[in-house]
Amino acid sequence: MTKSNSSPDTKGNGGELHQTATQPTERLTTNHGVPVSDDQNSLKAGPRGPSLLEDFVLREKIQHFDHERIPERIVHARGSAAHGYFELTESLAKYSRAKVLTEVGKKTDVFVRFSTVAGGAGSVDTPRDVRGFAVKFYTTEGNWDLVGNNIPVFFIQDAIKFPDLVHSVKMEADRGYPQAASAHDTFWDFIGLMPESTHMIMWAMSDRAIPRSLRMMEGFGVNTFRLVNEKDEAVLVKFHWRPKLGLQSTCWDEAVKIAGADPDFHRRDLYEAIEAGDFPEWEFGVQVLTQEEADKLPFDILDATKVIPEELVPIRIVGRMVLNRNPANFFAETEQVAFLPTNIPPGIDFSEDPLLQGRLFSYQDTQLSRLGTVNFHQIPINQAKGCPFQNMQRDGHMQMQVPTGRANYEPNSLSEAGELGGPREDPVGGFRSAPVATEGKKVRLRAESFADHYSHARLFYRSQNETEQAHLASALVFELSKVMLPHVKARMLSNLVNVDETLAARVADGLGEKPPQKSKAAVEPIEMKASPGLRLIDKYPPSLKGRSVGILVTDGADASMIDMVKKAAEGEGATVKIVAQKVGGVTTADGKALVADGQLAGMPSVIFDAVALMVSKDGCQKLLTDSAALDFVTNAFVHLKAIGHTAEAQPLLDRCGVEPDAGIVKLGGKVSAFIEPAKTRQWAREPKVRVLA
Secondary structure, three states: OEEEOOOOOOOOOOOEEEOOOOOOOOOOEOOOOOEOOOOOOOOEOOOOOOEOOOOHHHHHHHHHHHOOOOOOOOOOOOEEEEEEEEEEOOOOOOOOOOHHHOOOOOEEEEEEEEEEOOOOOOOOOOOOOOEEEEEEEEEEOEEEEEEEEOOOOOOOOOHHHHHHHHHHHOOOOOOOOOOOOOOOHHHHHHHHHOHHHHHHHHHHOOHHHOEOOHHHOOEEOOOOEEEEOOOOOEEEEEEEEEEOOOOOEOOHHHHHHHHHHOOOHHHHHHHHHHHOOOOOEEEEEEEEEOHHHHHOOOOOOOOOOOOOOOOOOOOEEEEEEEEEEOOOOHHHHHHOOOOOOOOOOOOEEEOOOHHHHHHHHHHHHHHHHHHOOOOHHHOHHHOOOOOOOOOOOOOOOOOOOOOOOOOOOOOOOHHHHOOOOOOOOOOOOOOOOOOOOOOOOOOOOOOHHHOOOOHHHHHHHHHOOHHHHHHHHHHHHHHHHOOOOHHHHHHHHHHHHHHOHHHHHHHHHHHOOOOOOOOOOOOOOOOOOOOHHHOOHHHOOOOOOOOEEEEEEOOOOOHHHHHHHHHHHHHOOOEEEEEEOOOOOEEOOOOOEEOOOEEHHHOOHHHOOEEEEEOOHHHHHHHOOOHHHHHHHHHHHHOOOEEEEOHHHHHHHHHOOOOOOOOEEEOOOOOHHHHHHHOOOOHHHHHHHOOOO
């Protein structure tokens, strides 16, 4: 076959070469299968003439490129995802007929998307923000989308306020900033006028909002759902995900610096862990209550701003989820995946939670806008995989199936004439709503049981340990310091008095304001027994599994000592990276080359959980004049990380103001003294390095 030569050095000179035809499975085609002979040049009227309208290859390629970007999600735009499976370990057949919750040992494919909420798709991974935690189960009875967050409560009680909440926290309408940040006037103006948001603010200002890793977050269904058994008996349920690596967070200063050092920190961490075979895993738990048990609680569990303390209703672990495969294509899967709270299999049902009720409409409507067609369920990542999907719905924009036969309506009797009649309803195995009684007049009111806005906020704050309370107060100081409108700041301080007078006073002091006057609450907060289960720091596991250690090396360093630290850390499950002033690495004391994983200026200590300084005397002297080295050590110290070091590194520690404590370890013949403190943060050090509210 004769065709135009595609070699870059001869293309366009009019020359032709005889070439062997490309095999059909390898050759480039248009989207409609037409083989393309030349993908380097558009069709022109002569070598220097205008391009021709008839060039369908050019038009298709450019037009597809022009439409490559779809509208990003209004919230949860910045996301990362992975494939995996869910395995049930204990049957809930007593409560539900859903096979995914009754067939013990069966593995169900899942696709999980984690996300920030406020920022756009191009924002960073580590702002102070709520994180989305959405799981799509491909069950044998249809897709189940458990769409939640890493915080068990929400800002609002009724979905009608959701647009206002999001408008307030997004970039301010007149100036287009700040991006992915809540520290500005409009957000706190809204929050101050919505006392129901106070409990969520306690969580959002806590360390839960600055997680160390997506693999180290809890997940919650947020809303109250129902389980329905074979007898159509219903119970209320809350869903929980608990990471096997334990809960971990960053320091606020650290999170800010990570954003500059690696905007994709969480995305990279998740991807690399899965590629390395360190598959993230979560336990799946439920809190189950009868209606009678729920009615006895001192709050309404249909109110999404309330949490059920696990001391009142224990969390029952009934399954596990493992993520073991990264997406093959980010756009096709992570970006196009469409989660719908309305996707539930028989045996799971909704509650009357007014926030959930609004979500049932909103998510479907959002996907129609983003993906541009009612047929978005046909996109591979959204298709039901555990079972066929079939109905009488037809046509529409981007119909990708070819339904056959005359039957596109139901009921029909075509089967009586020997034709295909199509699928039929299943009164026994099909979805049936829980037969829950309802009555009352149509009203636009909140239930009186929703009126207590401060008891759970107080419960959360007073359940934290002293360190966590200090972090929460300091976060409020930082956020409100960015508020320019005095009355907004004053209103928030007055609301905080209802949570805890000491908290309000320390935030006011941090802002240089007078002690606030208490605002009037619709319902006076009640005292609830503290819930240790609401803490984060006390849940830190003393482990290096899933964590990372950075070893800073110089020429002349002791190779055997470096190897000992590396093997010991990796033996505990850590990822170890060698850091040097140059990417090429260093020459160790025995004359051998040691290749570095990264350059010092591009691999700062903020991306590690612990660091070791393996330097020679001469190497240390060079580091003393390198600001990146000084930052490496200083940040590790102020971010409460363990620092192992050779004796030769002492001048560097002294220059950076590093004071001895249990986490500062001189490395000798054994490295275990460094490994143990490397498993956690040195919280006792914090008062020495940071002023907190």
